[in-house]
Amino acid sequence: MQVNELGEFGLIDQIRKRFEGYYNSSVTGIGDDCAIIPKNKFVSNLVTCDTLIENIHFFKNGIQPEDLGHKSLAVNISDIAAMGGKAEYAFLSLAVPAVTSCTWITRYLDGLHDLARDEGVILLGGDTTKSPEHIAITITVIGSADNQNIKRRSEAKPGDMICVTGYLGDSGGGLQLLLENRKLTDEHERNLVHTHNHPRVCHHEGRWLASQQAVHAMIDITDGIASDAWHVARASGLTLLIDTEQLPLSESLIITSEKHDWNIRQLAVSAGEDYVLLCTIDPLECDRIQKAYYKKFGSNLFAIGKVKQGKPNVEIFGKGEKISVLSGGFEHFQ
Amino acid sequence: MQVNELGEFGLIDQIRKRFEGYYNSSVTGIGDDCAIIPKNKFVSNLVTCDTLIENIHFFKNGIQPEDLGHKSLAVNISDIAAMGGKAEYAFLSLAVPAVTSCTWITRYLDGLHDLARDEGVILLGGDTTKSPEHIAITITVIGSADNQNIKRRSEAKPGDMICVTGYLGDSGGGLQLLLENRKLTDEHERNLVHTHNHPRVCHHEGRWLASQQAVHAMIDITDGIASDAWHVARASGLTLLIDTEQLPLSESLIITSEKHDWNIRQLAVSAGEDYVLLCTIDPLECDRIQKAYYKKFGSNLFAIGKVKQGKPNVEIFGKGEKISVLSGGFEHFQ
Numbered sequence: 001m002q003v004n005e006l007g008e009f010g011l012i013d014q015i016r017k018r019f020e021g022y023y024n025s026s027v028t029g030i031g032d033d034c035a036i037i038p039k040n041k042f043v044s045n046l047v048t049c050d051t052l053i054e055n056i057h058f059f060k061n062g063i064q065p066e067d068l069g070h071k072s073l074a075v076n077i078s079d080i081a082a083m084g085g086k087a088e089y090a091f092l093s094l095a096v097p098a099v100t101s102c103t104w105i106t107r108y109l110d111g112l113h114d115l116a117r118d119e120g121v122i123l124l125g126g127d128t129t130k131s132p133e134h135i136a137i138t139i140t141v142i143g144s145a146d147n148q149n150i151k152r153r154s155e156a157k158p159g160d161m162i163c164v165t166g167y168l169g170d171s172g173g174g175l176q177l178l179l180e181n182r183k184l185t186d187e188h189e190r191n192l193v194h195t196h197n198h199p200r201v202c203h204h205e206g207r208w209l210a211s212q213q214a215v216h217a218m219i220d221i222t223d224g225i226a227s228d229a230w231h232v233a234r235a236s237g238l239t240l241l242i243d244t245e246q247l248p249l250s251e252s253l254i255i256t257s258e259k260h261d262w263n264i265r266q267l268a269v270s271a272g273e274d275y276v277l278l279c280t281i282d283p284l285e286c287d288r289i290q291k292a293y294y295k296k297f298g299s300n301l302f303a304i305g306k307v308k309q310g311k312p313n314v315e316i317f318g319k320g321e322k323i324s325v326l327s328g329g330f331e332h333f334q
Numbered sequence: 335m336q337v338n339e340l341g342e343f344g345l346i347d348q349i350r351k352r353f354e355g356y357y358n359s360s361v362t363g364i365g366d367d368c369a370i371i372p373k374n375k376f377v378s379n380l381v382t383c384d385t386l387i388e389n390i391h392f393f394k395n396g397i398q399p400e401d402l403g404h405k406s407l408a409v410n411i412s413d414i415a416a417m418g419g420k421a422e423y424a425f426l427s428l429a430v431p432a433v434t435s436c437t438w439i440t441r442y443l444d445g446l447h448d449l450a451r452d453e454g455v456i457l458l459g460g461d462t463t464k465s466p467e468h469i470a471i472t473i474t475v476i477g478s479a480d481n482q483n484i485k486r487r488s489e490a491k492p493g494d495m496i497c498v499t500g501y502l503g504d505s506g507g508g509l510q511l512l513l514e515n516r517k518l519t520d521e522h523e524r525n526l527v528h529t530h531n532h533p534r535v536c537h538h539e540g541r542w543l544a545s546q547q548a549v550h551a552m553i554d555i556t557d558g559i560a561s562d563a564w565h566v567a568r569a570s571g572l573t574l575l576i577d578t579e580q581l582p583l584s585e586s587l588i589i590t591s592e593k594h595d596w597n598i599r600q601l602a603v604s605a606g607e608d609y610v611l612l613c614t615i616d617p618l619e620c621d622r623i624q625k626a627y628y629k630k631f632g633s634n635l636f637a638i639g640k641v642k643q644g645k646p647n648v649e650i651f652g653k654g655e656k657i658s659v660l661s662g663g664f665e666h667f668q
């Protein structure tokens with residue numbers, strides 16, 4: 001059997017099964033956005049690690065090096081944010097072909113540096129090495145969070161409202177434009193590609209949501225809302241209902257989808273890399289939290305569905321009708 | 335300019351200059367085997383990150399997957415050991431082509447698992463992804479050490495004896511056999527290849543040496559003794575004298591070098607990946623420490639040279655004569 005038949009989640013399960021016997025009660029390992037390592041009675045370290053590989057996660061001519069520097073750190077900060085932490089230290093493994101220009105590297109570091117500075121992350125180490133052909137970037141980020149505020153995928157409760165912190169599908173639309181190799185003809189198309197290449201990271205939003213007791217489960221949207229909701233469903237042992245009519249869609253995505261005849265709901269449901277946060281909230285507190293969130297951040301916390309008792313599933317509704325049921329996720333190897 | 339002209343250390347310097355302005359007095363960033371992040375008044379976390387890439391660091395048909403699993407973790411534990419720490423948690427980023435067999439991956443995880451179990455390291459997370467062509471492995475290890483015991487490259491003192499914890503050149507000899515694609519014909523050749531593919535890691539030795547006040551500087555030998563001694567020379571602002579007549583050589587390397595007419599001193603001085611520790615020791619205490627080390631570990635702590643006042647240099651002596659002066663190191667990009 002080859003790894004593409006086993007699949008990404010099959011592989012992760014295999015690794016987890018191999019090592020989880022060694023987990024003691026104090027640490028949390030594979031299975032959430034970050035690992036949790038207790039620091040003291042009050043605070044834990046959160047650790048996450050993400051890899052971006054040329055021609056798999058990006059095309060060198062489809063992204064400015066500054067944007068890649070930004071994105072390679074942003075995806076990690078997003079994992080820390082999704083558990084309610086503050087990202088603190090980064091470790092960069094940068095493998096590049098020997099012919100890579102120093103200008104490209106300087107510009108890559110510019111992007112990494114600017115996001116690190118803005119988000120208060122310090123690059124403390126890593127590794128640099130030659131790669132035979134493709135750029136490979138792995139960043140590990142260590143953050144910290146108050147133990148009482150750490151949010152897990154597994155904490156959704158029946159009746160919870162499901163909310164997201166931003167637009168869905170924009171990054172997928174940007175990727176679509178890049179894959180079709182289109183010349184960008186207006187501001188909307190440029191917005192979508194910018195969202196794909198230079199994702200905004202909900203670092204402050206994550207910490208604020210995590211500080212709210214009424215917020216139960218949290219995760220960041222990396223593989224598409226259907227897939228990431230499935231992780232919450234599986235970890236919490238519940239069914240998540242998502243109403244496609246309520247998915248927040250940007251003006252840029254609406255206009256560009258009409259222009260190119262894209263299925264906008266499909267993009268919003270299944271395209272990845274939006275790096276907004278999904279959380280589930282006590283229904284009695286949801287309205288209060290949405291208002292407080294708007295007051296604090298000047299942007300909406302969009303309600304898009306509900307959690308209910310039932311076997312782990314994600315049920316997608318459109319105009320009141322069930323349009324699909326998902327019990328899997330995005331597969332990197334397929 | 336291309337990155338191969340800038341060189342590995344030029345690139346690391348560029349990254350360091352970019353980020354060290356953000357280091358506060360409590361953390362230690364780029365410039366030693368590990369970064370140091372204080373945990374509390376008594377203990378710090380040590381963090382290190384190493385990448386192995388197919389066709390750069392290994393050939394898939396030159397190493398058993400179990401050995402690669404072992405080695406990819408061992409190189410990181412060695413960095414923690416070199417600063418006197420105990421390796422505790424590992425994060426694995428594994429990027430493999432979609433056609434990689436599940437058997438290969440299982441065997442890779444076997445090797446990683448066995449070393450992790452033996453050394454008390456827990457795999458807590460990471461990332462798995464597809465790679466277009468070559469396997470790329472990045473492991474980040476977090477360890478801890480008592481603040482008073484952490485050993486740095488920069489702490490060598492004039493007059494110190496330079497010691498190493500094991501044979502030099504064996505790994506380089508093994509690599510030579512692999513590069514020449516030789517059929518291994520005896521136990522000695524197999525020993526050298528085994529040392530290259532399955533390095534022993536001086537985890538306990540490092541911690542014990544670190545607990546000795548008379549041990550001043552420490553580093554692990556990854557790029558060859560000349561190159562790694564240069565890191566100590568540069569960080570400490572001193573000259574290191576190394577006597578090639580005193581370099582510890584294994585019977586397997588001596589016999590195999592004679593057989594293939596290799597320059598054994600050159601291998602022992604400049605070949606890398608032995609992962610033994612180099613430390614500098616107060617000359618008045620060196621004899622006592624060597625004896626205690628032998629009693630504790632049943633193996634020798636070999637004295638191979640001295641530290642003296644002078645500009646940062648490594649001077650290599652053979653039969654009493656200076657045979658070369660080094661003021662650079664191994665370059666991954668050249």
